[in-house]
Amino acid sequence: MDALAGSPLGWLCVGITALFGVTILCRAKRSLAEKANVLAWSLLPVLLGLLCMATLGAGRGLVACAACLISSMYLGSRELLPVGDKAVLITGSDTGIGHALAKYLDNLGFIVFAGVLNKDGPGAEELRRTCSRRLSLLQLDITNATQVQEAYLKVSKKVQNTGLWGVVNNAGVLGFPADGELLPMNTYRQCMEVNFFGAVEVSKTFLPLLRKSQGRLVNMSSMAGGIPLPRYAAYGASKAALSMFSGVMRQELSKWGIKVAAIHPSGFRTGIQGTSDLWDKQEKELLENLPADTRQAYGEDYLLGLKSYLPRMPTYCDANLSPVLSAILHALLAKRPRGLYTPGKGAYMPLCIFCYFPLWFYDFFIRKMLSTDSVPRALRTPEAESKNL
Structure with missing residues (x-):
């Protein structure tokens, strides 16, 4: 963690993860009814990213955070609204x-x-x-x-x-x-x-x-x-x-x-x-x-x-x-x-x-x-074929 604290890349890693976490909490706050669902698929990747930074160092931690962010975005795109009375x-x-x-x-x-x-x-x-x-x-x-x-x-x-x-x-x-x-x-x-x-x-x-x-x-x-x-x-x-x-x-x-x-x-x-x-x-x-x-x-x-x-x-x-x-x-x-x-x-x-x-x-x-055997008549003549060579 000492190497991480003194590294600009490490602080960038922490910033990205923190921003990611704040975004998730804001989403949960806006939709209290779905808070458990949001935390289930989103908070775990954040914790995983922080753990990776602590154990792998700044460079690998940044990669882990990026992977968490991409996976979370993918999972979010698959999240569907309830049908209700739509x-x-x-x-x-x-x-x-x-x-x-x-x-x-x-x-x-x-x-x-x-x-x-x-x-x-x-x-x-x-x-x-x-x-x-x-x-x-x-x-x-x-x-x-x-x-x-x-x-x-x-x-x-x-x-x-x-x-x-x-x-x-x-x-x-x-x-x-x-x-x-x-x-x-x-x-x-x-x-x-x-x-x-x-x-x-x-x-x-x-x-x-x-x-x-x-x-x-x-x-x-x-x-x-x-x-x-x-x-x-x-x-x-x-x-x-x-x-x-x-x-x-x-x-x-x-x-x-x-x-x-x-x-x-x-x-x-x-x-x-x-x-x-x-x-x-x-x-x-x-x-x-x-x-x-x-x-x-x-x-x-x-x-x-x-x-x-x-x-x-x-x-x-x-x-x-x-x-x-x-x-x-x-x-x-x-x-x-x-x-x-x-x-x-x-x-x-x-x-x-x-x-x-x-x-x-x-x-x-x-x-x-879309190949086809059908050819217009004019293109079957020797004169027309020679013009298109």
């Missing part, structure tokens, strides 16, 4: 993630407002049959400002002075996966209208209720909203806009005590690709809007082969939605939620490659990962 609005609850999330949160004891596109549809009927009376169904087309306002009035009447704890902007459309040049402008507009403008409309409308509770805004983006992926120009652009909106809102709403998170899942089986009837309609619209020279350059077999990608999508996707549901629950209840969640296999690695590696390497990686 109310959450979920959009797009007819099918997929929204449907599963409504059941999941209802089972945990949340008061759930499940917004559905069709209040008389099979998804809404299943929620009525399987969920508790705490769950309320709302007719909610998020592109319809009147329905959004009506939903706000119904929710505000029920939550009254307590406010709304969470809004999960889940509703979304995929569009027809095809080269960006081929997609009709209507596909771009529809994706932006639902995936971005609809989410913004809902967020802006319900923020007064979130402000009352100092609650959470959770936006369901996509891996395609963080990295460029071939054939997802319309969908990816709309989700990228939603991700940027989430980031800005996270910064701006922090002064109100509202926490904002974006979810970037990898491939999960949600049914977002739609039905065969919808594919036929989208394919017809795509073909009818193509200029003759573009149609000639790509070729009929390439264009007609685009639709074959849609039935294969579920085979590449995970049917287990648990990672996504767990991420949303953490965003809703964690004392220190993350700003970005990447649930699912392969969701984080492409994002890291895109952010930290040269773009040519990322493009090479994506080409290999």
Whole structure:
């Protein structure tokens, strides 16, 4: 201890540990009901850090204190608030993630407002049959400002002075996966209208209720909203806009005590690709809007082969939605939620490659990962091939 007392590094070690201890005590004082829990996971690392300083000396003690601080922060990020009487609005609850999330949160004891596109549809009927009376169904087309306002009035009447704890902007459309040049402008507009403008409309409308509770805004983006992926120009652009909106809102709403998170899942089986009837309609619209020279350059077999990608999508996707549901629950209840969640296999690695590696390497990686045998007609000719060498 003599060597520790005479060392500037030792005093730094003591200062860090003392600051850490004061922070923990302040947290316990603010939340007396959880004092025992706070002390259980936090005070022990402090004592361990002091013991390390006393026995290992200043240098190793500092390392021990840093390790204690990091482990405590990690444990703190895993600490969840009680469900209590928290109310959450979920959009797009007819099918997929929204449907599963409504059941999941209802089972945990949340008061759930499940917004559905069709209040008389099979998804809404299943929620009525399987969920508790705490769950309320709302007719909610998020592109319809009147329905959004009506939903706000119904929710505000029920939550009254307590406010709304969470809004999960889940509703979304995929569009027809095809080269960006081929997609009709209507596909771009529809994706932006639902995936971005609809989410913004809902967020802006319900923020007064979130402000009352100092609650959470959770936006369901996509891996395609963080990295460029071939054939997802319309969908990816709309989700990228939603991700940027989430980031800005996270910064701006922090002064109100509202926490904002974006979810970037990898491939999960949600049914977002739609039905065969919808594919036929989208394919017809795509073909009818193509200029003759573009149609000639790509070729009929390439264009007609685009639709074959849609039935294969579920085979590449995970049917287990648990990672996504767990991420949303953490965003809703964690004392220190993350700003970005990447649930699912392969969701984080492409994002890291895109952010930290040269773009040519990322493009090479994506080409290999999403390789396809389909080649436009013009690129099969010797003349076109020689131009691209």
